[in-house]
Amino acid sequence: MERQGLGNQSLDELANFKGSVTAGSANDQAANAEFMRRQALWQEQATIAAQKEADAAERTAQFTRKTARYMWWSVLAILASAAIQAFVTVLSWVFPQH
Numbered sequence: 001m002e003r004q005g006l007g008n009q010s011l012d013e014l015a016n017f018k019g020s021v022t023a024g025s026a027n028d029q030a031a032n033a034e035f036m037r038r039q040a041l042w043q044e045q046a047t048i049a050a051q052k053e054a055d056a057a058e059r060t061a062q063f064t065r066k067t068a069r070y071m072w073w074s075v076l077a078i079l080a081s082a083a084i085q086a087f088v089t090v091l092s093w094v095f096p097q098h
Contacts, residue, residue, distance in 0.1 A: 006034040014038075 006014055018031040
């Protein structure tokens, strides 16, 4: 059987076929070639998935840095507001307007 004919079989069917042929025969080599082809495809798919995950992690890190920067500026604005309020309160104690 040619390797192309094995491409339509499920993994279980391929394993059963491999188990039923003589080791080292042309059919055995075809089954090995088909399994290696599938293995290469699975590895390629896993690599693509890992690459997508790495890209998503990088985007998440960028978003987190940006969010942290905005939070830092908001803390500084709150601090400035509190300082101004404290200054105005002190001025109202020092210079009361009855």
